Amino acid sequence: MTRPPARAVRIVTLYPEVMNVYADRGNLFAVQARCSRLGIGCEVLPIGIGDSLPVEADLVLIGGGQDREQRRIALDLLAKGPVLRDWADADTAMLAVCGGFQLFGDFYRTAQGEELPGVRVFDAITVTPAPGAPRCIGDVLADAAIPEVGELVGFENHGGRTYLGPRGVPLARVRYGYGNNGDDGTEGAVYHEAIGTYLHGSLLPKNPALLDRLSFAALRHRYGADATFESFRDEYAERAHHAAADVARSRGRRNV
């Protein structure tokens, strides 16, 4: 018989059956592995359309989806908006990726001109240029605005262009890649412990500093602001990070 760990953080994954097009569960794997090394368990609550949110959560994850999938979840997500905003204000850790990031802003306008309202955790809007405009696809190398996070590597694939509003704080500045919109050099958004980004799939596995930042925020939410946690070196993650950074430097779109 396996006893449940004495300590556990609660992770809410939003619409994992629908919003997962770019391997976004890799981020959950990384958090689970990180917590497990600290001897802390993870209680993972998958929340689908029509499910109600639990009374509290330490970490919220939402991934990417095609327009069709975003349309499916938009109304349900909107209904959860007030709770999600309260959680964000109360320093729940969040990671909203790609399509999920778009719906965590004010609205997302699709290529067909349809406007999907978002939950407004981030002061950001997303618009899609007319059909036929190129998608933002490629390797990304960016410098996080959060000092301890440093360099971020990843891959982006999005049609929508996101613009931060006056209260919007970017997660990073893009060295290679498009980032939020391909124009202003910003990538993602930060609000309290919530992070939005276009870098999908294996973002947390190969950005161990960001993984620490997000995991520790979730752990502090559970165990109090004064709790401290040990950081580990992960050679697999470091090597994959450097490999991805080399690739972005050699073939990524250079940001001017």
Place this chain on the structure above:
Amino acid sequence: MTGIGFRERGALLAGRAAGEAARRLGRGGGTALPGLVAGTLAPRLIERFAAQLGYGAITVTGTNGKTTTSHLLTNTARAAGLQPLTNRSGSNLERGIASTFVDAATPAGTLPDASSRLGVFELDEAVWPLLLPRLKPRAAVFLNLFRDQLDRYGEVDSVAEGWERALAAYASPIALVLNVDDPSVALLGESARNEVVGFGIEDRGVALIEAEHASDARFCRCGATFRYDAVFMGHVGLWRCPGCARARTVPVVAARDVRLGADETRFTLCVGERGAEVAIPFAGLYSVYNALACAAGAHALGLPLEATVRALAESGPAFGRQERFEVDGRHVRLLLAKNPTGMNEVLRTLLANTEPLTLLALLNDGIQDGQDVSWIYDADIERIAGRVVTLIAGGDRADDMALRCALAGFEPVVAERDIERALDAAIARTPAGGRVEVMTTYTAMLAVRAILARRTGAQPYWEEQA
């Protein structure tokens, strides 16, 4: 139409010269070059040659299984006494098709033995809509549609929409050979203007107990979520829609009583009222789908069932697909895995074997592999936990693969970007007589196969299918 004009003839000669030169230089790129050169000089070349094919053409498209299915169909055509004309593995874009014609043509611009020729063309999913009106095939095989190379194709939905639009705009008769188990493919038969030959698996014994993570076609056109009475792989299975009347139909061409072995697969092939016992020298349920697609395509073309059964039993592997090599007394097998569902099927295939094994996982990030390697997180690598003895990661993104495997609980993972050194590491860690299974993306397969060919004297690839 009996030949091609003066302009095409000049283009043809230029194309052949370019291909010859490339082959003499020992470059594999010789397969697409003649078509590229000739196609640029004479853009209507494909139409003119396709019209010469006495038995017309059949196309094969879909995410996984194109090369093997085309290979099996080619052998079936041959067993039926026809002279198949087929494009080489990996040359499934427009210029690859043009090259195939250019290479086969006489200098005068005619196809020899045109009256007994059947074109068997593997086509890239995104290119199929463009080539449909140009090749005017008698039949089109649609295998499946999985998430694959989203960095290249954009989104999965847009591929299916492209197929549908092309069919709606196409007025000539065509038989649609459809995998009824894959709803995104099966629904192509809805317009019913065309003859449909459905194929699928009729054996719940090979269904998965748990649904896989990489499931792509969850929603019906009516908006409801599909329900499954059995899942065979990804979103492929016995599906029905609770919101409308759409449901999987009973296939005309079916596999019953499927027995999956480590190296071969047996099943009863049913075509209408007729049945035949079949043993194919390939492992994995995906190999059954390829065999069924071949049988259904042959049925749509009116080829005799005996020819199909013979071809299925006697066909060796297609290029790089479950090809086997003996190296230093170890059995090395190539298993192509270029998207989550493909990788899941390879992993499931490995479970059929209970001997200890070494897994060499090669991950490249070229354009043909998909530059975005995050898809490896959608494959259930956890599935083989407790099975694999030794894991070596190789290729340009060996470090990403090693990290993925470490997160799946495999440690230590050796990571070696250089493919030859990774292969040597795998062989060195495998006892004599043991197996090295190479799970590999496309360009890494080309690289490792070239190394294996050099060491074992197998044919380099541009000499294949001569």
